[in-house]
Amino acid sequence: MVSKVSMAVDLGGIRMKNPVNTASGTFGNGWQFEGFYSVGDLGAITTKGCAAEAWDGNPAPRMCELPSGIMNSVGLQNPGVRAFIASYGEYLAGLEERGCRVICQVAGHSIEEYVRALELFEELAPFASGFEINISCPNVSKGGAAMGATAAAAAEVMAAVRPVTKRPIVVKMAPHDVGEIARALEAEGADALSLINTIPGMAIDVRTRRSKLSRPTAGISGPAIHAIAVRMVWEAHRAVSIPLCGIGGVTSGEDAAEFILAGATAVSVGTANLVDPTAAPRVERELEAWAESQGVSDINELIGAFEC
Amino acid sequence: MVSKVSMAVDLGGIRMKNPVNTASGTFGNGWQFEGFYSVGDLGAITTKGCAAEAWDGNPAPRMCELPSGIMNSVGLQNPGVRAFIASYGEYLAGLEERGCRVICQVAGHSIEEYVRALELFEELAPFASGFEINISCPNVSKGGAAMGATAAAAAEVMAAVRPVTKRPIVVKMAPHDVGEIARALEAEGADALSLINTIPGMAIDVRTRRSKLSRPTAGISGPAIHAIAVRMVWEAHRAVSIPLCGIGGVTSGEDAAEFILAGATAVSVGTANLVDPTAAPRVERELEAWAESQGVSDINELIGAFEC
């Protein structure tokens, strides 16, 4: 059955053939999934957060299970932009040629580091359709969520990175004060916003009285956070007019559809990739079937179509 | 086997024989559970939020399921303090005599209404060991979470209710900026803080494009929010020195123990009461067994004993 619904969307200048993206840090750098399906079929992928220079990340253990979710404390382990490009640049350029948009995620400990990393990407990643600035990682002591905790701090990062590239900049937001921070980011020229990053949580081994992970707090992801994420996308949607990418607990087309209805232009599949490696293309198929069942000819008609 | 651990705790002047309390709105007004076990065995119960005059609450449907949790939109339906006392006063007075502390929760749409409701309770509920001020209900348009959304608003409520009673006042906090708001409440004379109330979320029926509940957003509870709640109790614990009551997804003694280690003096069982009506006394037994296994003679030694 050939679909009659046009699925193409435009995420702030990143023209995706369908709304399904992958969440940074849950999709390696794409190639890991080629054994499961053709990654080129996705609308976009977002690569793992990468800084100008390599970061080690946090000690083990970095993951524990929670009810209907997991908690991670990876801490943005990455090889630095140069090594990243050397290892994966050719694959990622090929992915763009296959029609899947490549969004490279940018990490930093400070404004200077964000700028430096983006400069390197701007120079070394001509293939990238856009960049995602991560100001919301809860698992690093400097930078990360601290850079996105207030509207003022977020705006400062955005103002600094904006001049570095003409390509679309998406900002990855923390699950906190999204309306206010979204407005600040829009004002400083963000092309799109993605939300949410993991929600800070804590799991204690009551026998040893210590954290189950290597730091006291870590980030929760998976189905457990989905309804919170949908609410936050809806808050952002009412606050700004730039496009949004909905992230959090997407495991089915229905989960994705909730984000679209709440105002998201695209959705990212995250943790689900790790436990069901074929989740992302399945979400795309199910989303398409839903759009068709809603009787629209273009998925864009459903963006923000929540009735209340 | 008789326990060797002393389980009595003092929640800001509310002297509980053990740390297990029940979360407002998930325990009726206590008597509903007498068919399952002797409610007098609990450390305390917290009654359903009650205002000076009756509130209807929200239209149906008020509940939907989420992965490892539920979302509710009851909207503080209550009969008003006079009718509340007429119906349940005698039972609650008897419960106090059985050694279970009764904490009456107070709701309001405005500062004046909180004061008025507390005045009525102060007069008509001589049996109550303390009161809990709910400034965190996400399911009402006026009052509720709006009164607890900022440190300034929370402080204003606290300052207004403090003169009304000499009995202990617990303030029920929303899952938001807990460190800052906790400090403001402590400064205005709160005797204890309870946290967290439900986390706002959204669930959309993607067929009808409408909310699954009668309002666009509602409050998430259950195991899905536990790790978030533990993190927030830890944040409050580092921010203030008044005692805390940990709430959120407690279904086992282990869950309760995490709250104690993170700094809670007491814990409330919420949603678990509704799906396993015998949860609260089981949590108490399991908590006691854990304390014993930790080799302490008094549970108070374990409060805040998280090592990081």
Next chain:
Amino acid sequence: MQPSAKVHLYDFHVCSNEAVGRDVFRMVMESPELAGKLAPGQFMNIAVPGDASHIVRIPLSFAGTDVDDGTIELVYAVVGEGTRRLSKMGAGSGSTVVGPCGNGWRIGPGGRALAVAGGVGAPPVIAAARALVESGRDVDVILGAQTKDRLWGEKDACDLSASDVVVTTDDGSYGRRGFTTQAMEDLLAQRDYDLVVTCGPSVMMAGVARLAQDAHVACQASLERMMTCGFGACSTCNVAMRAGGYKSCCMDGPVFDAQEVAW
């Protein structure tokens, strides 16, 4: 007033559990103490094992009890995850059940009664019809279903000798084609009734309530709501009243005076 609680937690195990129609199952469960306490129209709240991510129990009415055997007969439709798992519970498996929940049918001596059931609203209606017959009343029963293969209760209704049984299906695949309310109009035109009892989809019950009101016949309806506890602890099961405000489906109902409900 010192309120007292009548709801308890019981173990049960499954005696049999099999399909009796398309996505309609009949389960006989053993739980002697609960079986001895349930009154027609009351319900129970069942924990279905096998998926800890679904924490809420499933409220179900019952079609009958056998106090001697200590068994309870349920009939339920598979509509989602929980009822699907319930349908997989094999003989011998068990779990816990909260009950008896709510207030049942208010049935005393009187004249002829009419029982109108839609779909899996049939179990409590059959239980009501049986109680009416046992209290010496004549009962006519209307059973409606979307299609023949989703119909349950005809045999049970026929076994109640004092009753006439009319069956309707929406598509005419069995019995009379159309809705139960059409059959009800005809019966109301032919006979005098003292009482109507009904359970089924909300729109159907609203129609039944209207017809009963027009005919000046008392009407009781058994309502469904999303429920969390089933015993009055959470206020999530509200039913809007015509006079304003809400009542609790699990405590004041599930059986309501149909004229009091804001349909």
Next chain:
Amino acid sequence: MQPSAKVHLYDFHVCSNEAVGRDVFRMVMESPELAGKLAPGQFMNIAVPGDASHIVRIPLSFAGTDVDDGTIELVYAVVGEGTRRLSKMGAGSGSTVVGPCGNGWRIGPGGRALAVAGGVGAPPVIAAARALVESGRDVDVILGAQTKDRLWGEKDACDLSASDVVVTTDDGSYGRRGFTTQAMEDLLAQRDYDLVVTCGPSVMMAGVARLAQDAHVACQASLERMMTCGFGACSTCNVAMRAGGYKSCCMDGPVFDAQEVAW
């Protein structure tokens, strides 16, 4: 460099699954394509059905494969919810498995080897010993367990004719009393080895690695970490390196050069 992915998703079904010790189970599963691809020391990541609240797969090594039958033999300890559910999977039931994951033992021709296993570290060690024998090498095997009833692998080790088998239990309930490292010290004193392979609790492997280093014998160790994906997508399975930084347990391992690991 254009990286390529060798990990796929396969269906499997259970052929047999039974206890072979206290909380130790042996499962034979059929998954022909995967069975044909697994190399000793690699692992797979299994989705265990029956509780949607636990979303993470369970990584397990394997003890052997039968390429003709298309079967894989797993031996696992029940330590938590997931392995408990795994132990309930009956013959004929099925699910999906991700594999082959990671890099296995690096085994070529050479002299005598020593294989040291603790507890349910035995499966990959047995697989290594078999591969060593097949490549013409002599192998001695040390198998340790806390108690006799938690020991698995003795028969399998003995069946590899080229090997001497030493069994230890912590409590002396079977074989030699004490730890595997004590048995290893004795063997190192008696014989010359070319290679040590080991899998078991981390403290044990650290001890084995130290003894091997002192004896100037190459040592490979199969490590465990909390894993989410098993195929390089999440970076949650980091192993600290002696030289600083981390490697990925699921991609660079699970078999590491023991001297490179910061134990």
